[in-house]
Amino acid sequence: MANGNSAEARRLYQERHRDRQVPHHNLFQLIHQRLWENVMSQFGAEVMFTDEASFSRDEGNHQQQFSVNVWAGIVGDHLIGPHFLPNRLNGADYRQFLEEVLPELLEDVPLQVRENMYFMHDGAPAHFSLVARQYLDDEYQDRWIGRGGPHPWPPRSPELNCLDFFFWGHLKTLVYATPVENVDQLRERIVASCDIIRNTPEIFLRVRQSMRRRIAACIEANGGHFQHLI
Structure with a gap:
């Protein structure tokens, strides 16, 4: 939903979890990068x-x-x-x-x-x-x-x-x-x-x-x- 945009991901997190502390946007960037690397590694290995x-x-x-x-x-x-x-x-x-x-x-x-x-x-x-x-x-x-x-x-x-x-x-x-x-x-x-x-x-x-x-x-x-x- 955030399409790799860490600021948008942070906003969505805050909107859905109002009672929780919102992580720094760097964490969302890191998560996106790890997901991207995993998808790409699987793509190259499974095609x-x-x-x-x-x-x-x-x-x-x-x-x-x-x-x-x-x-x-x-x-x-x-x-x-x-x-x-x-x-x-x-x-x-x-x-x-x-x-x-x-x-x-x-x-x-x-x-x-x-x-x-x-x-x-x-x-x-x-x-x-x-x-x-x-x-x-x-x-x-x-x-x-x-x-x-x-x-x-x-x-x-x-x-x-x-x-x-x-x-x-x-x-x-x-x-x-x-x-x-x-x-x-x-x-x-x-x-x-x-x-x-x-x-x-x-x-x-x-x-x-x-x-x-x-x-x-x-x-x-x-x-x-x-x-x-x-």
Whole structure:
């Protein structure tokens, strides 16, 4: 009700508890900050952010060209995947992935996290397909975020998805540290580099901290451009 305004919170407290001594407004500021930190930490820990990215032969003039389409997810301290999807992903392929592959990828995630987490994806055409949305409605009910879902995901907002602002860039730096000669080697590099990332101490804690700063900046900018505030 006070919307983070400590003076308003103090006034409401005095209005409702006339027989009590009213705490200093600094206490209300502290309470608001602790609540905000708790909400943000839970948000970063309970949402599984997902995305796909294309990896091709490293820069240069090569006669043989190849590419792979990589899916990955992050929830809490867990990197999910990678998994290789068709280069031209359609709704049926994506539905099959959600229904048959994703549950296996999530087996190492604690049951409590799986039961409480929200699934997030962007508004790509395959994600928006009716068959994909029907599955997400059945499996996650109101606990999924995306176009056409119970919680819309803002379009063109890579600064709020940790795979966009952190993971893909870091992964590509590792994958392309030396030239890639063929598609099998590319796949092997991606898998090995993901293992390096998932085994880096506290890396996902730092990602969540960055996410909290970004969300706070987005709110401060009233949903507008906020990169200059990060």
